[in-house]
Amino acid sequence: RLSRSADALLSVAYAMSSAxxxxxxxxxxKTRANELESIIQNMPLGVSIxxxxxxxxxxxxANPLYASLSGIPMGQEERGDExxxxxxxxxxxxxxxxxxxxxxxxxxxxxxxxxxLGALDLNEHYYQLDARSASLGNGEMIILTCLSDVSxxxxxxxxxxxxxxxxxxxTEVASLAIWNYNIPKKQIV
Numbered sequence: 001r002l003s004r005s006a007d008a009l010l011s012v013a014y015a016m017s018s019a020x021x022x023x024x025x026x027x028x029x030k031t032r033a034n035e036l037e038s039i040i041q042n043m044p045l046g047v048s049i050x051x052x053x054x055x056x057x058x059x060x061x062a063n064p065l066y067a068s069l070s071g072i073p074m075g076q077e078e079r080g081d082e083x084x085x086x087x088x089x090x091x092x093x094x095x096x097x098x099x100x101x102x103x104x105x106x107x108x109x110x111x112x113x114x115x116x117l118g119a120l121d122l123n124e125h126y127y128q129l130d131a132r133s134a135s136l137g138n139g140e141m142i143i144l145t146c147l148s149d150v151s152x153x154x155x156x157x158x159x160x161x162x163x164x165x166x167x168x169x170x171t172e173v174a175s176l177a178i179w180n181y182n183i184p185k186k187q188i189v
Contacts, residue, residue: 037061046070046147052103052133053140069127069147087117096129103143106135113150126154 040047046066050059062070070083084093092114102108109132116125130146171178180189 046145048143048145048147050143050145051136051140052143057143066145066147069149088114089117100131103131103133104141106133106141108133113154116149123151125149125151 040049040061040063046063046069048059048062048066048070050057052058084096088096096112096114099110099112102110109130112129113126114129116127126149128146128148128150132144134142134144136142170176181187182189
């Protein structure tokens with residue numbers, strides 16, 4: 001009898017230990033999920049994590065910047081078609097759709113820079129969309145999307161190219177040559 005009671009007690013203790021371990025694991029998992037969500041919410045670019053199942057993309061997590069840039073709030077089915085038609089040119093729309101079709105394959109990724117139509121100010125805006133897909137193994141896919149406004153970088157790059165073209169044209173018209181002089185070797189390179 002004592003042996004059965006001890007065995008039963010050990011079984012209960014083991015079950016309780018297993019339950020406590022699972023609870024600790026669940027708590028650690030929730031803590032990691034909360035930490036990840038905090039990181040996502042505080043990133044300086046628009047970030048969204050979505051699931052794709054049965055042809056529908058559902059946003060699982062999106063930070064405020066992503067929601068403001070894309071107009072797609074967290075937890076709702078993404079209405080990408082509406083946003084694409086409203087904010088992209090026909091050429092950009094066709095290119096983006098082609099690239100997004102690749103996301104149906106696991107481990108596909110792409111980067112796409114496009115002019116954004118519909119900004120409230122009168123300046124030309126450019127967005128950069130980075131996306132990557134991965135299979136969850138149960139028929140679902142997860143899609144990580146980063147969306148950022150790269151307008152300032154684009155304007156700076158265009159200004160740099162314009163300045164380089166003007167400089168080259170000026171040196172050609174003036175028949176100027178540019179020399180590099182290596183001071184330690186006292187030599188023109």
